[in-house]
Structures are given as C-alpha cells and as structure tokens.
Amino acid sequence: MGFVRGRTADAPPLGCDPADLAEVEGVVAASGTSFGKGMRILPADRRYGMYAVYAFCRLVDDVADDEEGDAEDRCARLRAWHERIAGLYAGRTEDALDRVLGVVIRRFDLRQADFDAVIDGMMMDAAGPIVAPDEATFDLYCDRVASAVGRLSVRVFGDSSAEADRVAYHLGRALQITNILRDIAEDAARGRLYLPRELLARFDVPADPARVARARRLDGVCRVLAGRARDHFRAAYRAMGRCDRQAMRPARLMGATYAAILAAQEKQGWRTPERRVSLSRPRKLLIAARALVG
Missing domain, CATH: 1.10.600.10 (Farnesyl Diphosphate Synthase)
Incomplete structure (x- = not known):
C-alpha cells in the first residue's frame, strides 16, 4: 500500500468523512477567494485544517455582513456561534463543519479563546x-x-x-x-x-x-x-x-x-x-x- 506524507494513500485527510471534507472545501470554493489555491502548499491534513478554519471565519463574517437582518439579529446569531464553538470543545457536533473542525481543534490544539476573539471581532461590525x-x-x-x-x-x-x-x-x-x-x-x-x-x-x-x-x-x-x-x-x-x-x-x-x-x-x-x-x-x-x- 502506498503512503502520502505519513498517511496511507486511501486514508482521508484528518481521518474525516470525505463527504464532510468536501462540504467544508465547498465553503472555501464558494467564497471566490484565492485562499484555497494558496493552501495547496500544505500537506493534506494541514490544508483541510485551514479549510475548516477559513470556513468558520467565512460563515461568521457572512453573519456580520448580512445587511438584511438588523443589528440585534446579527449579534444574536454570532452569540450562537460562541455556543457552537463551546459545544465543539465539549465534544458536541451537528454538521459537517462541526465534525471536521472538532477534529482540527484536537489535532492542532487550537484554543477556544482565539475562536471567541474572531466572533467578538465580527460582533463589532455586526452591532453597527x-x-x-x-x-x-x-x-x-x-x-x-x-x-x-x-x-x-x-x-x-x-x-x-x-x-x-x-x-x-x-x-x-x-x-x-x-x-x-x-x-x-x-x-x-x-x-x-x-x-x-x-x-x-x-x-x-x-x-x-x-x-x-x-x-x-x-x-x-x-x-x-x-x-x-x-x-x-x-x-x-x-x-x-x-x-x-x-x-x-x-x-x-x-x-x-x-x-x-x-x-x-x-x-x-x-x-x-x-x-x-x-x-x-x-x-x-x-x-x-x-x-x-x-
């Protein structure tokens, strides 16, 4: 059996479900940014780790920039992201991004305070x-x-x-x-x-x-x-x-x-x-x- 940078060739990155990885990568692709291309220099586990971090950032930024909702609604949705991140650290997952991001958090020892800081930054924009x-x-x-x-x-x-x-x-x-x-x-x-x-x-x-x-x-x-x-x-x-x-x-x-x-x-x-x-x-x-x- 072949190996790819320390993983068996048929093992999916991060050990995640390929469908979950594809959904996370789809958030990156849909953003229209060149970020995904830039991350191709990384090994697969780290590349998909960055896709998950980017997808999180993209989604909370979309809340802050949502001009259809009012400030109170945007801030409430961002507070829900605080709860969602806390849930990941408690082992709770609900969808593809949660499942991949939960693995990324554990694999790379990411700190909850940094996720919360990003959300709080978006809250500054969302409040007005x-x-x-x-x-x-x-x-x-x-x-x-x-x-x-x-x-x-x-x-x-x-x-x-x-x-x-x-x-x-x-x-x-x-x-x-x-x-x-x-x-x-x-x-x-x-x-x-x-x-x-x-x-x-x-x-x-x-x-x-x-x-x-x-x-x-x-x-x-x-x-x-x-x-x-x-x-x-x-x-x-x-x-x-x-x-x-x-x-x-x-x-x-x-x-x-x-x-x-x-x-x-x-x-x-x-x-x-x-x-x-x-x-x-x-x-x-x-x-x-x-x-x-x-």
Missing part, C-alpha cells in the same frame, strides 16, 4: 457600522479579526510556539491595516470608516464615511497607517526567522503578497481611493516563488 474608532478600539479590532485568525492558523501550519504567536500578532495587524487602506472607498459606501479618529483629527480629515474619500489630507492619514503596517511586516518577518521554517511557508507567502499590495497602494497614494489596487497574476506568481524559496 464602525466609524472612526479610537486607537485602542482600532487595535482591538485588528487583533480580533486578523491576529486571532493568525493564532489559529500558525498552529495548523505546524508551529505553536510563542514566536509563532508573535508572527500572528504582527502579521495579522499588517494584513488588516493593508486591507483597510485598500478598501476605504468600498467601506465608506457601506457607512464604515475604520481609520482611527485620532489620526483623522491630526490631519483635519472628517470622521464621516460620506466625506472621507474626498478629504484633502486623507493621503497623510493613510501614509501614517501604511508606515505602521510596514513596521508590523518587519516584526513578523523577524519572528518568522525564529520559528519552524517549513511551518512558516504560508505565512511568508501571505506576508509577501500583502506587502506588495501595500507598496503598490503607497505608490498610487490615496488621492483617488476608489481605484482599488490589485496585483497581476504574473506578479503574484513571482512573489509566491520568491517567498517560498527565499
């Missing part, structure tokens, strides 16, 4: 549009919706050390700030403004989603935040150097891709924030190659 949070709230939001996901991810990648958590802390913030800087106009159209109120005040930019995209000094606000993101990228790379090199391959790939997006955004500036920065496919492939072999 975030508009010009103070610096402390801005950092808490970045930690919950990005760094907490990182803390789950690095364990699935294969490193549960304190340095891996440090990677998650810095890389999560770097990625989230990059997303915020790229999506200012899109967020504003939905009544959201994630830029910190103290920075807006410093540059005399109105804390108003309807006016921020045309504010004369918006570029200054964004360049300060871009500098913070670059600092977080550098700190994340330093921490990666003290981690398991193989385990950090996906983190290096994500870091390199988002650092390139940030650089492109800085080059373009924020005079016309509705022009969303993106990378060409050849550019993405070159970045990936350099990240994976460098």
